Amino acid sequence: MVAVQNNNIIETRNINFYYGDFKALTNVTxxxxxxxxxxxIGPSGxxxxxxxxxxxxxxxxxxxxxxxxxxxFEDRNIYDPDVDPVEIRRRIGMVFQKPNPFPKSIxxxxxxxxxxxxxxNKSELEALVEQSLNQASLWNEVKDILGQSAMMLSGGQQQRxxxxxxxxxxxxxxxxxxxTSALDPISTAKIEELIExxxxxxxxxxxxxxxxxxARISDYTGFFYLGKLIEYNLTEKLFxxxxxxxxxxxxxxxxx
Amino acid sequence: MKxxxxxxxxxxxxxxxxxxTIAISLGGFLFYIFVNGxxxxxxxxxxxxxxxxxxxxxxMPAILGTIYLTSGAIIIxxxxxxxxxxxxxxxxxxxPVVRIIRLGVNCLAGVPSIVFGLFGLGLFVVFLxxxxxxxxxxxxxxxxxxxxxxxxSEEALKSVPQTFREASLGLGISKWHTILxxxxxxxxxxxxxxxxxxxxxxxxxxAPIMFTASAFFTAKLPTSIFDEVMALPYHxxxxxxxxxxxxxxxxxxxxxxLVLVGLVLSIDLIAIVIRSYIRKKKRW
Numbered sequence: 459m460v461a462v463q464n465n466n467i468i469e470t471r472n473i474n475f476y477y478g479d480f481k482a483l484t485n486v487t488x489x490x491x492x493x494x495x496x497x498x499i500g501p502s503g504x505x506x507x508x509x510x511x512x513x514x515x516x517x518x519x520x521x522x523x524x525x526x527x528x529x530x531f532e533d534r535n536i537y538d539p540d541v542d543p544v545e546i547r548r549r550i551g552m553v554f555q556k557p558n559p560f561p562k563s564i565x566x567x568x569x570x571x572x573x574x575x576x577x578x579n580k581s582e583l584e585a586l587v588e589q590s591l592n593q594a595s596l597w598n599e600v601k602d603i604l605g606q607s608a609m610m611l612s613g614g615q616q617q618r619x620x621x622x623x624x625x626x627x628x629x630x631x632x633x634x635x636x637x638t639s640a641l642d643p644i645s646t647a648k649i650e651e652l653i654e655x656x657x658x659x660x661x662x663x664x665x666x667x668x669x670x671x672x673a674r675i676s677d678y679t680g681f682f683y684l685g686k687l688i689e690y691n692l693t694e695k696l697f698x699x700x701x702x703x704x705x706x707x708x709x710x711x712x713x714x
Numbered sequence: 715m716k717x718x719x720x721x722x723x724x725x726x727x728x729x730x731x732x733x734x735t736i737a738i739s740l741g742g743f744l745f746y747i748f749v750n751g752x753x754x755x756x757x758x759x760x761x762x763x764x765x766x767x768x769x770x771x772x773x774m775p776a777i778l779g780t781i782y783l784t785s786g787a788i789i790i791x792x793x794x795x796x797x798x799x800x801x802x803x804x805x806x807x808x809x810p811v812v813r814i815i816r817l818g819v820n821c822l823a824g825v826p827s828i829v830f831g832l833f834g835l836g837l838f839v840v841f842l843x844x845x846x847x848x849x850x851x852x853x854x855x856x857x858x859x860x861x862x863x864x865x866x867s868e869e870a871l872k873s874v875p876q877t878f879r880e881a882s883l884g885l886g887i888s889k890w891h892t893i894l895x896x897x898x899x900x901x902x903x904x905x906x907x908x909x910x911x912x913x914x915x916x917x918x919x920x921a922p923i924m925f926t927a928s929a930f931f932t933a934k935l936p937t938s939i940f941d942e943v944m945a946l947p948y949h950x951x952x953x954x955x956x957x958x959x960x961x962x963x964x965x966x967x968x969x970x971x972l973v974l975v976g977l978v979l980s981i982d983l984i985a986i987v988i989r990s991y992i993r994k995k996k997r998w
Contacts, residue, residue: 480975514884516884519879519880521807521808527733544747544883544886546886547885547886549886551885551886552884554877554881554884558877558878558880558881560881561878561900570885570887570895571885571886574887574891575887589862620881627885693884
């Protein structure tokens, strides 16, 4: 394997993860480079989403789970007892599989988080909304209907509201859990372009079922199978000349 | 082929008949009360206290008493019930302890109301020395409707999509703020429905208040929560069973029942209007 060189923002070290007695991840060690897009691929149930949710402690919310090993972000293990998961999630944002805007106006969807962490000034909030929606390439479509419910938008637009909402918290890393699997091809293309744009300012880690998508948008790709990281490589290398035969079997469609 | 259609129609008929039976019984009941009670209703009936050993005059103190007791019960039970439901549904680890608490809540819902009355008498009236008064009655009624409110609130909290919680927590918002800003506002219509049921029950119960709050007769209006009050259901009970003028007061009894039913229905109506307004505003 080609190890990712320096500039790592997050590293996992010997991660084992359990749902009750079921071991979902085995000894996963991987590094995520800053300002790059890293894709996690593999068949359903291989542990890729579990790993993603480990990176900002979203798995804490599920009863009966257990983590062994370390996730290092800015030189500290985010699973240390003195680390506040709420703080971690502010720095490492998340976009979910199904668009999940709040039943509020577009404006209030974006300002919900910032308001609660102390941004009170109205013009500051307005600027933040414009900036975040611009970053999510949604501003031109919604600038005249900011007061309308986000639930009225199309699925693709809703997902971009969710991205804008995450960006408004000014995170360093954006985790995306199959963000386009519930969307039509045109919306998917828009989100993919957006990811390309966003990596200038953010580190993006994306789980995807769609191998073409991983090949199109990512710099690095990790292939998971049965809870193990089988191969982790430059995307181009992994898709054209994989080092492990299981990877080749998967990307050529022989299983999964 | 024909047999299948016959079965289908038969089943449909049974379902329709059941629904119709409920509608007709309710309609018939309301009609009966209305026809018999309407004669008693007058401005004096609603605004004056009873006189001549309660065979004449109005029922104003009882109306007021029921409003005080019911509002008191809601003020006590709603916050307690909602907070309990939030604990059970959002914070508590699902396990044996929570199961036992839930079982307890369900048992509480099945306890006969006279038992609540005796409990209230023992705890509030005697042990805590509140005496027979609005406070004791409202507390007793509050405990009576607590299971209804906890149950409805839990259902309402469960109906808030998990994705809303994930979205908020994923932004790095604390659990407490997520519950306060996202979960509770979206559960509010359901919680209100629970309160409606609670209000109806609290206003109509006789047994819990007969030892804890209600007076046989008092023309004096309460000036504090430590005063005894008359109440509509107890007034009906007294007139219909305990007096020496049962037949002469028949009209007053029907009138009182009509006022009680009217009061409960209008409270329900207010809550339904609020609920549908909130529902229209929030949709997902």
